Each structure stands twice: as structure tokens, then as C-alpha cells.
Amino acid sequence: MNRKDFLTASAIIAASTMYSPSHAFALVDEKIRVGLIGANGMGWANLNALLKDNRVVCTALCDVDENVLQKRSDELAQRGITVKRYIDYKELLQDNVVDAVIIATPDHWHTLQMVDAVNAGKHVYVEKPIGNSIRECEVMVAAAQRNKSIVQVGQWQRSQQHFRDAIDFVHSGKLGKIRLVKAWSYVGWKKSILPKPDGLAPDGVHYDKWLGPARTRPFNPNRFHFEFRWFWDYAGGLMTDWGVHMLDYALLGMKVSDPISVMATGGKFADPNGAAETPDTLTAVYQFDDFNIQWEHALGIDLGPYNRTHGVAFIGNNGTLILNREGWEVIPEKEHIQAVPLQKSSDNGLEKHMVNFADAITKKDATKLNAPIEVGAHIAIFSQMGNIAYRTDKKLFWDKNQRKFTDKEANKYLVSQYHNGYKLPKV
Incomplete structure (x- = not known):
């Protein structure tokens, strides 16, 4: 991706992306099947906010701490939600029961996991800051645009x-x-x-x-x-x-x-x-x-x-x-x-942000996003x-x-x- 092109794409005044998903995306039983990568702290808060939308179901959890993974899967089970559990996020991305992922791991993991996710055909909600360096942010924008993926960044105030x-x-x-x-x-x-x-x-x-x-x-x-x-x-x-x-x-x-x-x-x-x-x-x-x-x-x-x-x-x-x-x-x-x-x-900014994410996925239209990858990249770089x-x-x-x-x-x-x-x- 040309750096000058990145500057244009990531202008902070942009409120939407300039692409729409072209790859096939079919919802099973009209549900968006979500996997969570990083099930502690904000990741758990993100998932619970998203699950308030009746178009969404959680099908998988991933965490490198088995104690957290067990705790969260048990909590979901008590609510009647059965999930697959993974230690390695790449195995979760290979699972066809996942349409979209929430990435809420430490910052130094965001780029690798987000790029792998869009390459695997998943849509992504990635926590802020999206990257741990300026070049990482540029790579993430390029990957989302190349894959024509819907990527919402956790700048939930954009929905408030x-x-x-x-x-x-x-x-x-x-x-x-x-x-x-x-x-x-x-x-x-x-x-x-x-x-x-x-x-x-x-x-x-x-x-x-x-x-x-x-x-x-x-x-x-x-x-x-x-x-x-x-x-x-x-x-x-x-x-x-x-x-x-x-x-x-x-x-x-x-x-x-x-x-x-x-x-x-x-x-x-x-x-x-x-x-x-x-x-x-x-x-x-x-x-x-x-x-x-x-x-x-x-x-x-x-x-x-x-x-x-x-x-x-x-x-x-x-x-x-x-x-x-x-x-x-x-x-x-x-x-x-x-x-x-x-x-x-x-209003509740986080919950509205998740509804916005689900809307964009359901309508297959990334221009509906309130905090697309370009916005998240620019402010992380700044x-x-x-x-x-x-x-x-x-x-x-x-x-x-x-x-x-x-x-x-x-x-x-x-x-x-x-x-x-x-x-x-x-x-």
C-alpha cells in the first residue's frame, strides 16, 4: 500500500470506509456467530454488550490462560450458551462456526491476529489501540481493505x-x-x-x-x-x-x-x-x-x-x-x-457500537461502521x-x-x- 494513499484513506474526518465486502457471507439461521479472542477484562465486556443483540450468538472462546477460558465458558454455560474453546487463536479462525471475531488481547498481538482474521474471511471487532506501532496500523488498514472486510475498532464513543x-x-x-x-x-x-x-x-x-x-x-x-x-x-x-x-x-x-x-x-x-x-x-x-x-x-x-x-x-x-x-x-x-x-x-455507547457492528455485518456494508479501521489506525498513529x-x-x-x-x-x-x-x- 502506497504511504500517500494510506494518508488519504486514514484521514480522521473520514466517517466511513470506501469499500464493501464482496466475499460471500451467509448467516446461519440469521445469526452472526462470534468468537472471542482474549476473554478477560474488556474482551468479556465487549462480548456481553454484543450478545444483547438478538442477531448474535457466541460460538467460540480463545484465551492462552486456561483459568480464564474455563471461567468464561462456565459463565456462558450458565446462560445456556455452549461454546468451543481454544488456546491457539489460529485454530479458532479455521473453525467454520465463526463468522466474526472480537480481538481483545494485549496490544502487541492485535496486528497479527487481525490480519490473520481478515485473511481467514472473518469480520473483526478489534480493541483500541489497534496496533502497537505506526507501521502496524498501516498494515492493518491495508489488510482490511484488501480482504474487503468489515472491521470495527473499539472507539465506542463514536457511537454515542x-x-x-x-x-x-x-x-x-x-x-x-x-x-x-x-x-x-x-x-x-x-x-x-x-x-x-x-x-x-x-x-x-x-x-x-x-x-x-x-x-x-x-x-x-x-x-x-x-x-x-x-x-x-x-x-x-x-x-x-x-x-x-x-x-x-x-x-x-x-x-x-x-x-x-x-x-x-x-x-x-x-x-x-x-x-x-x-x-x-x-x-x-x-x-x-x-x-x-x-x-x-x-x-x-x-x-x-x-x-x-x-x-x-x-x-x-x-x-x-x-x-x-x-x-x-x-x-x-x-x-x-x-x-x-x-x-x-x-445512552450506552458500547452497546450502540456493537449494534452498529452487527448492522454493518448484516447489511454487508462497511460504510455503515462508526469507527472503521481507518479511524482507529489514524488515532493510534497520532x-x-x-x-x-x-x-x-x-x-x-x-x-x-x-x-x-x-x-x-x-x-x-x-x-x-x-x-x-x-x-x-x-x-
């Missing part, structure tokens, strides 16, 4: 009505000239990770399959299950965990794609001796022609901007619009515009830029035509390093 209403207000021009957009996430409940010794993986855990393309190292509980996201081998910390949600709306509101430059500073300020690798405190600034987007995050504290734990704020000459999962409001600058009181959220600026400790300039930085050191981070015989898929 109050987010759309807020962006409509931003686009109305009532805020006046917007000179700064702030996006943030403060996570007070997440405390420091105390160092723990390496040891043996728990019984039932297929640790080699969990590591996959990540570098081989002894098992450590700090790097397993939810905590994986604080280590560079598997994820990008809070920058890519929450950044993909809030920064997505910063870009959507401003109708922009690639920044001119990005710089970032931060560190392990809350606990320098903690086990995590990713920064617990970070500020990143993205430069555009006539405004900036600023990201900030902090673990261990809740008091973020405007007394909100997370959000995005569009700061204009006439007023500021503040938006998060609870709702949105407008604070006027003096008397330039009228205040808009808090417009509270009134968030990765902030991490790369932090890791290089430089102000980096982005060449949007070449799809790389002008700095050689920074470009070393464009692609994830694969190990243990795994290779980045070629599409």
Missing part, C-alpha cells in the same frame, strides 16, 4: 449521541477561533506497581503464546493481564490507552489529520522506583498551522482540568466547550456567547507520535507524504520489533 452533538456545536463556529484543544486523562485509582520477582507462569497459562512476538523474558506478574499496558514491549501506557479516545475527538472537532510537529515531556514522577516503564505523568503538544492540541495524563490522581478525570476542551475566543463521557457543556468567554449547561449522556516524542526527548517534525519523521532516531520507533520467529505481516 452526546459526543456527536458536542462536535456539531464545535463545527457550528459559535466558539469563535479555536486556538487550543486540550485532551487529558487522570486515573486516580491506578496506583504504583511495586516491583515483583520473576517466577514461573501460573498453572494453565501458556506463557509462550502470551509473549508471541514480544521479546522473550521470564514471567513476571507485573507484566501480565491488565498490567501489560505499562510496558513498552506490549503497549504504550496511558498515552495510547486513553489518548486514542480523547485525542480522537480533538482531531474530529478540528477536522485535521497530520500534525506539523510533536514534542513531549514527562516521566515516572509519581513513583520513580515503580515497576512500570511508561510515564505516569506526561504532556505532549501537537503543532498545527494555527492552533495546538495538548495532551496530558497522570496516574494516581483524579483532579484533571475543569475538575474532570478525563475529557477534551475546545478553547475558542468566544468560549470553551468541555466534553467527556458524562456529557458536554459550554463556558462562555465573558458575554460573547450564551452558556450551555451540562448536556448529560443518555497517539504513538506522542510516545515517540517522549522516548526521544525531541521536538519531532512529521513528513506526512513520506509517513515518517525527519529524525532518524525517531524513525526507529515506527515499527515494532518482532521476536520468537514472528514477523510483521506483509500485505
